[in-house]
Amino acid sequence: MMVESASETIRTTPSNQNGVSSLSSQSDGGGGREGGSNGDTNGEISPVDLLHLQQQQALQAARQFLLQQASGLNSPGSNEVKQSPVQVPVSMAMMSPQMITPQQMQQILSPPQLQALLQQQQALMLQQVTYTHTHTHTHTYTVVGPSPRLACLDVSALVVSAFICWIFYAHNKKDYRKINICFTLSVSVHSHEEHAGSHPLYGHGECKWPGCEALCEDMGQFIKHLNNEHALDDRSTAQCRVQMQVVQQLEIQLAKESERLQAMMTHLHMRPSEPKPFNQPRDSDAYPEGLPHPPTSAATPITPLRQGPSVISSSSLHTHSHSHTHAVGPIRRRNSDKYCTPIASELAQNCEFYKNADVRPPFTYASLIRHAILESPDRQLTLNEIYNWFTRKFAYFRRNTATWKNAVRHNLSLHKCFVRVENVKGAVWTVDEVEYQKRRPPKMTGSPTLVKNMISGLGFGSLNASYQAALAESSLSLLNSPPLVTPPSAASLNMLHVGHDDVSSTVEQVNSNGSCSPTLSPQQYSHPVHVKEEPTEVEEDSRPVSLLAGVTHSLPLPSDERDLEEDLPTEELE
DNA sequence: AAAGAATTAAACAATG
DNA sequence: CCATTGTTTAATTCTT
Numbered sequence: 001m002m003v004e005s006a007s008e009t010i011r012t013t014p015s016n017q018n019g020v021s022s023l024s025s026q027s028d029g030g031g032g033r034e035g036g037s038n039g040d041t042n043g044e045i046s047p048v049d050l051l052h053l054q055q056q057q058a059l060q061a062a063r064q065f066l067l068q069q070a071s072g073l074n075s076p077g078s079n080e081v082k083q084s085p086v087q088v089p090v091s092m093a094m095m096s097p098q099m100i101t102p103q104q105m106q107q108i109l110s111p112p113q114l115q116a117l118l119q120q121q122q123a124l125m126l127q128q129v130t131y132t133h134t135h136t137h138t139h140t141y142t143v144v145g146p147s148p149r150l151a152c153l154d155v156s157a158l159v160v161s162a163f164i165c166w167i168f169y170a171h172n173k174k175d176y177r178k179i180n181i182c183f184t185l186s187v188s189v190h191s192h193e194e195h196a197g198s199h200p201l202y203g204h205g206e207c208k209w210p211g212c213e214a215l216c217e218d219m220g221q222f223i224k225h226l227n228n229e230h231a232l233d234d235r236s237t238a239q240c241r242v243q244m245q246v247v248q249q250l251e252i253q254l255a256k257e258s259e260r261l262q263a264m265m266t267h268l269h270m271r272p273s274e275p276k277p278f279n280q281p282r283d284s285d286a287y288p289e290g291l292p293h294p295p296t297s298a299a300t301p302i303t304p305l306r307q308g309p310s311v312i313s314s315s316s317l318h319t320h321s322h323s324h325t326h327a328v329g330p331i332r333r334r335n336s337d338k339y340c341t342p343i344a345s346e347l348a349q350n351c352e353f354y355k356n357a358d359v360r361p362p363f364t365y366a367s368l369i370r371h372a373i374l375e376s377p378d379r380q381l382t383l384n385e386i387y388n389w390f391t392r393k394f395a396y397f398r399r400n401t402a403t404w405k406n407a408v409r410h411n412l413s414l415h416k417c418f419v420r421v422e423n424v425k426g427a428v429w430t431v432d433e434v435e436y437q438k439r440r441p442p443k444m445t446g447s448p449t450l451v452k453n454m455i456s457g458l459g460f461g462s463l464n465a466s467y468q469a470a471l472a473e474s475s476l477s478l479l480n481s482p483p484l485v486t487p488p489s490a491a492s493l494n495m496l497h498v499g500h501d502d503v504s505s506t507v508e509q510v511n512s513n514g515s516c517s518p519t520l521s522p523q524q525y526s527h528p529v530h531v532k533e534e535p536t537e538v539e540e541d542s543r544p545v546s547l548l549a550g551v552t553h554s555l556p557l558p559s560d561e562r563d564l565e566e567d568l569p570t571e572e573l574e
Numbered sequence: 575a576a577a578g579a580a581t582t583a584a585a586c587a588a589t590g
Numbered sequence: 591c592c593a594t595t596g597t598t599t600a601a602t603t604c605t606t
Contacts, residue, residue, distance in 0.1 A: 364580065383595060407581065413597050420596085426590095427595085439579090 201226065210239050343371050351393065358395045365404075365411040366436075369418065373431045380421065380428040383409065415439075 201207060202222045207214040209230050216222035230236050343363050347354070354361050361368065372389040373381050381389070387405060390397040397404055412418045417435035420427050 366580085403582070406583075409596065410582085410598090411580090412595095 199223075199226075210243060343367050347371065347393075354394050354396070355392075356395050358399075360396045361394050365407050366415050366417070369408060369411055369429075370431050370436055373418075373429060380430045382426060382428050383412070386412075386429065 199219065199222065201209055202216065202219065205215055205217070206212075207216055207222060207225055207229075209226070212229065214225055214229065216225050346362075353359075363371075368390065369386055372386050372393075373379055375389075376385070386408060387401075390404065390408070391401075412420070412429055415435075417432045417439070419430045419432050421430050
């Protein structure tokens with residue numbers, strides 16, 4: 001019951017792409033290339049402006065920080081203080097006006113506090129960033145605004161911050177700048193949108209009370225509505241309670257993620273080495289010292305939420321919210337990747353992620369197998385080598401080996417595109433590309449899979465599914481934008497560090513009828529008898545998984561996840 | 575709403 | 591006999 005109303009709380013808003021595209025293109029421009037596919041809005045922002053705005057931002061964050069410190073908002077123990085739902089506005093204090101100079105700030109804050117402040121600032125910016133996406137068309141909203149809406153913002157911030165974490169990890173330092181720029185830009189774009197006058201429960205012409213959405217022409221009407229419909233009664237009280245819990249939960253989570261983020265940043269700053277592009281899979285397996293890991297939950301084998309934005313977003317919120325009480329874990333997974341064809345590119349970009357996050361890859365077995373085979377030097381693999389590729393590349397396939405191995409075998413036998421070739425040392429599997437292409441509509445979508453995986457890998461698996469939906473919606477645009485909006489930059493980015501991996505991807509994308517694929521007949525391998533026994537095997541596979549285990553344990557995990565203890569390294573070491 | 579695809583499970587044969 | 595590799599059937603779930 002509580003969960004349900006909580007889920008209503010976080011309402012998604014109609015999607016819109018404008019803010020997204022502008023944001024992404026700007027971030028790309030900052031990254032060194034001019035994507036500029038759509039010079040949407042504030043195309044140029046002078047560095048001075050940026051600085052200025054950043055300062056303002058910092059100040060604001062500082063105020064927030066101090067006020068929170070004072071009110072003990074962030075201390076976990078303070079939750080009980082606000083028992084009565086009537087005194088909701090936990091963050092009301094934030095609204096109080098300001099005037100703290102940077103100098104004062106430095107005097108007031110100890111170094112650790114300053115660090116915390118940085119985190120705060122970042123969180124704040126994240127809120128705004130995300131907010132940008134969800135509310136592009138509208139103007140008035142106080143990001144710092146208190147009360148229920150805060151939860152929504154925080155959720156988004158979580159996602160984005162986690163995304164950042166992951167980006168950090170996946171792309172190492174290179175893209176950090178990009179992200180940073182992305183932040184500052186979006187912040188600057190929106191800092192002028194903060195109006196003190198608006199009511200935090202009122203926006204877009206409708207009431208933002210959880211689950212209400214009543215349309216109100218103007219503020220007066222809204223106030224009237226507020227007093228009539230949301231007076232102090234049992235219902236409102238209950239809703240407030242729920243909202244409080246939501247906020248608390250998210251704050252806890254935010255604190256954790258922030259801490260992690262900082263650790264990662266610290267780590268990355270201290271050792272700027274190892275640029276490590278992920279082109280050649282064979283040797284990139286080993287984890288140097290394995291510290292930075294993408295945010296993920298090793299404990300819960302979370303599977304992607306399946307479809308793209310459409311499913312994830314609002315519809316699921318309302319139509320399924322009642323059934324979400326038993327949440328996300330047990331959701332049957334299925335992901336037709338039929339239309340997410342460019343495995344190669346996605347894999348190339350997210351390979352580190354999949355390697356460590358216990359997330360089901362959004363590709364079908366067939367496409368994975370094909371990819372594995374094509375990736376091999378001779379375009380042929382033994383069954384066991386395919387197995388090994390799976391376990392090497394995907395944390396997800398380090399568990400439940402019986403199941404997916406069976407599936408792999410099943411796929412190999414079933415699909416005509418996989419051709420078994422007898423060899424001296426046994427049999428190897430090859431790919432009949434023509435056959436493969438036959439069953440493949442040339443469509444492709446900008447992969448929302450990343451979003452889903454991210455989210456699921458974050459340890460949000462234990463959150464209400466509607467939260468995830470909200471998360472997805474709020475972050476989707478951001479994640480979607482780079483590949484979609486700026487294809488040239490994305491393409492050239494790939495060119496930089498992708499080997500023949502990309503060949504297959506281009507084959508997949510560019511050509512749907514085999515025109516570009518040179519009819520890879522099964523027997524076109526150059527060295528017929530080169531079946532090598534897979535050299536080093538999974539010995540390091542177990543490590544990352546266990547390292548990641550700490551992410552989610554703070555959240556209440558559904559007890560039905562009995563896979564928890566199966567992560568033992570020995571499992572798949574045949 | 576139905577068809578088709580993907581996944582999962584499982585039986586079974588061949589092979590080493 | 592056992593484990594691995596392949597093949598096949600069937601049920602279920604998802605997608606279109």
